[in-house]
Amino acid sequence: MPYWLHIVLWVLAIYIVISVLLFYLQDYFLFKPEKLPKDFQFLYENQVVEEYNLEARDGAIINGLHFKTKNPKGVVLYLKGNSKSIKGWGKFAVDFTRLGYDVIMVDYRGFGKSIGKRSQKNIKHDLQYVYNKIRERVQEKYIILYGRSLGSGFATKLASMNHPKLLILDAPYYSLTKVTGRYMPFMPLSVILKYPMPTFKWLQYVNCPVHIIHGTNDKLIPFKSSVKLSQIKPNLTRLYPIIGGGHKNLNTFEAYHEVMEQIITENKKHIDLSTTSIGVKHSSKK
Known part of the structure; x- marks a missing residue:
């Protein structure tokens, strides 16, 4: 056997082994869960919260929290990122309850x-x-x-199959295949990835207003992914860049909370476009 062919076969064998390992171990790399004992008590200051458990059709148990307000204006179904549990994520419910909305959070399996x-x-x-x-x-x-983050894909899928009031995406990805492809560009992720999460495909079928919030300094999911997503349904979508924001710290920016209040309260100023230059075109030299 020629030496070069021997090398090629070895490289191919290693490539296949790595692909198989990635297929079976990808849950370990993608998800960073925190498991809680059954008797764990959720406690949050100045929040009224009720715990619930739902049994799925295959017997799985989905645990969640209901943060309650007096005379709620509606409810926010908050789909979290891929780390920890709702024990830690629950503290973000205040961003919605303070605006008069109940919040439902669930932990994925x-x-x-x-x-x-x-x-x-x-x-x-x-x-x-x-x-x-x-x-x-x-x-x-x-x-x-x-x-x-991770929940942005699932939220988009839900919105594509239902008729909610609004869809808000916080640091969304174009697809999870694209995100992981940045770190493993030579692997056949389109074949082996069990969670492709094609947000861009699902977004095409969303018919409610879409609001996208993304930090311009996000190193995990680049801001450009939100720019691309915002172009899919431009008439329904608005993009809010948080200047200097990263992937995990948007809540530390005043601009983020200003944007959230604007979206949730629908505090929009009506503009009489007939008084603007919207119909004016720049002349071009011939």
Whole structure:
């Protein structure tokens, strides 16, 4: 056997082994769950919260929290990122309860107190089940979907299949395949990735207003991914850059909270376009 062919076969064998390992170990790399004991008590200062458990069709248990306000204007279904559990994420509910909205947060399978075999399909079914439960008590015109990082894809999928009031995406990815491809450009991720999460495809079927918030200094999910997403349904979408914001610190920026209040309260100023230059075209030299 020629020496060069021997080298090629060895490289091919290593490539295949790495691909197989990535296929079976990708959950370990993608998800950073925090597991909680069944008797763990959720406590938050100045928040009224109720814990609940829902049983999925395959017997999995989905644990969640309901942050309550007096005379709520609606409800926000908050889909969190890929780390920890709702124990830590719960402190962000105040950004919505202070504006008069109830908040529902859930832990994905394997996170917190939630149990069950995790897959993209199962998580989508779980979240639709949660959405259906909310819809039994609240009209869809009062439901806001909020997706943070990993949750942005699932929130977009839910919005594409339902009719919520708003879809808010916080640091969303174009697709999870694109994000992971930045770190493993030579691997066949389109084949082996069990969580491709094609947000860009699902967004095409969303018919409610879409608000995208993204830090311009996000190193994990580049700001340009939100720029691309905002161009899919431009008539329904508005992009809010948080100048200097990273991936995990947007809540530390005053601009983020100003944007959230503007979106949630729908505090928009009407502009009489007939008094503007909207119809004026620059002349071109011939």
